[in-house]
Amino acid sequence: MDSRTDITRAVIVWVVLAIVADLLIGFLLAPHMPPGHFSNTASDQTEINNILALILTPIGLGVVTFFVYALVSFRQPAGAIEDGPPLRGDRRLQLGWVGVTTTVVIVLAIVGTIELLQAPNSQAGSGAGGGQGASAISHPSGNPLQVQVIAQQWQFTYRYPQYGGVETFSLALPVGRTVEFHVTSIDAIHSFWAYQLGVKADAVPGADNVAFTTPEHMGLFEVRCAELCGLWHGYMYSRGHVLSSAGFSKWIAHAQIANAPATHYLPKYAHVYYPLPLQRGG
Amino acid sequence: MIVILLVAWYVVGYVISLPPTVPQASAAGVTNVTVQTVASYGRPPHPDWVSYLVKNESGQWVHSTIWKVPANSIVRVTVLQYDGQSGLRNPFLGQPRGVVGGTMTVNGKPLKVLNPDEASHTFTIPDLGVSVPLKGIADDAPNQCAVTPCTLGQAHYTITFEFRTGKPGLHRWQCFVPCAAGWLYGFGGPMQTVGWMDGFIKVV
Numbered sequence: 001m002d003s004r005t006d007i008t009r010a011v012i013v014w015v016v017l018a019i020v021a022d023l024l025i026g027f028l029l030a031p032h033m034p035p036g037h038f039s040n041t042a043s044d045q046t047e048i049n050n051i052l053a054l055i056l057t058p059i060g061l062g063v064v065t066f067f068v069y070a071l072v073s074f075r076q077p078a079g080a081i082e083d084g085p086p087l088r089g090d091r092r093l094q095l096g097w098v099g100v101t102t103t104v105v106i107v108l109a110i111v112g113t114i115e116l117l118q119a120p121n122s123q124a125g126s127g128a129g130g131g132q133g134a135s136a137i138s139h140p141s142g143n144p145l146q147v148q149v150i151a152q153q154w155q156f157t158y159r160y161p162q163y164g165g166v167e168t169f170s171l172a173l174p175v176g177r178t179v180e181f182h183v184t185s186i187d188a189i190h191s192f193w194a195y196q197l198g199v200k201a202d203a204v205p206g207a208d209n210v211a212f213t214t215p216e217h218m219g220l221f222e223v224r225c226a227e228l229c230g231l232w233h234g235y236m237y238s239r240g241h242v243l244s245s246a247g248f249s250k251w252i253a254h255a256q257i258a259n260a261p262a263t264h265y266l267p268k269y270a271h272v273y274y275p276l277p278l279q280r281g282g
Numbered sequence: 283m284i285v286i287l288l289v290a291w292y293v294v295g296y297v298i299s300l301p302p303t304v305p306q307a308s309a310a311g312v313t314n315v316t317v318q319t320v321a322s323y324g325r326p327p328h329p330d331w332v333s334y335l336v337k338n339e340s341g342q343w344v345h346s347t348i349w350k351v352p353a354n355s356i357v358r359v360t361v362l363q364y365d366g367q368s369g370l371r372n373p374f375l376g377q378p379r380g381v382v383g384g385t386m387t388v389n390g391k392p393l394k395v396l397n398p399d400e401a402s403h404t405f406t407i408p409d410l411g412v413s414v415p416l417k418g419i420a421d422d423a424p425n426q427c428a429v430t431p432c433t434l435g436q437a438h439y440t441i442t443f444e445f446r447t448g449k450p451g452l453h454r455w456q457c458f459v460p461c462a463a464g465w466l467y468g469f470g471g472p473m474q475t476v477g478w479m480d481g482f483i484k485v486v
Contacts, residue, residue, distance in 0.1 A: 154456065157372065238408075261395035262395055264395070266373050267373065
């Protein structure tokens with residue numbers, strides 16, 4: 001059997017497997033691809049996850065197919081042990097492989113960069129949902145709702161500077177309005193992960209980490225800490241609510257009244273806090 | 283096999299290192315829990331660690347932070363607070379929350395919010411939305427407690443509040459003040475060890 005026949009057979013097997021796999025991904029997996037469509041950020045992440053799956057699965061199958069084919073077809077038969085034929089380079093195959101993989105990487109880089117640079121509340125993009133540091137690469141237009149996420153061992157609290165700086169234990173957001181999260185910590189390093197919203201931003205003491213999203217559906221979403229932060233890290237879990245605009249107005253008004261005694265003692269709103277005592281004694 | 287043995291050794295070591303579960307007496311739907319917070323336990327293995335102690339059904343002090351209370355009942359907590367003022371890292375926690383009537387008492391007087399600078403600890407059960415700041419004694423208070431169990435004749439505040447337990451479950455509780463003296467930012471040692479400033483409420 002010559003090498004051309006082997007290559008033809010392996011390519012046929014690979015193409016069939018790749019088509020079947022991509023059809024399964026497209027019709028069965030894609031509709032359930034996490035994190036879903038609860039916000040524009042999550043939708044974009046889901047779309048990119050689908051693109052990655054559709055492109056990378058054939059590549060992975062190609063490697064596995066040729067590997068398995070070689071193991072089966074070119075195995076040493078029982079009996080005498082002798083050297084195989086000498087290997088020679090194939091310039092066309094090498095250039096093809098480098099060219100295809102380079103193209104794939106560049107395309108994915110362009111897709112990711114466009115996603116990062118698009119305005120967070122534009123129809124075209126969402127700003128990726130990750131923490132962008134204190135100076136965000138892309139800014140939304142209009143008047144986003146600012147929510148400060150304050151991490152501490154071991155609970156998140158939330159501050160709303162546009163509503164008198166009130167702080168709350170629970171997180172509520174209005175549907176359809178862009179949210180500008182300012183994530184920080186007052187002790188160790190944590191990570192604010194609002195899973196269904198597609199938002200994940202590190203909470204670092206003395207740092208302001210900005211992330212954007214626009215909730216598109218009402219309901220509950222999970223909030224977890226995604227950075228190992230001590231004894232009760234695993235318990236640093238809660239649920240947030242996306243409410244109607246009227247429901248949010250009612251909720252924040254109630255929060256302002258209920259938390260008024262504590263609000264009186266809160267420090268002036270700032271993007272970072274350096275609470276004392278830094279080192280407790282006794 | 284070695285890995286399995288190491289994992290088993292770790293799990294068994296963790297379980298037997300937990301403090302005992304202390305059931306709390308209940309009558310007419312109300313469970314009384316009496317605890318004390320002390321600046322230093324005063325005994326081995328960590329005599330200088332800040333800690334909680336709890337009274338058992340016989341009225342004896344037990345060094346444990348795992349307490350068992352009935353479901354769907356009211357828990358009436360009395361805290362004898364012997365530790366000094368160190369301040370809340372987050373002043374938001376100066377307001378009692380998740381407690382019956384939205385208030386606590388300090389030496390018999392109702393209090394809606396505590397000056398964050400005067401706090402010594404908090405008693406917080408995040409799952410149940412319960413968070414209560416505990417007022418600390420003044421630095422120059424006379425007759426301060428050094429060795430547990432502290433007595434009523436020593437400087438302290440008596441803090442009371444009530445909360446509802448709800449359905450059965452296991453809930454962690456903790457102090458939110460970085461109160462571990464000598465540890466970086468006050469968050470090591472007793473703040474990271476069940477039996478000292480962290481524990482469980484077993485609602486059964």
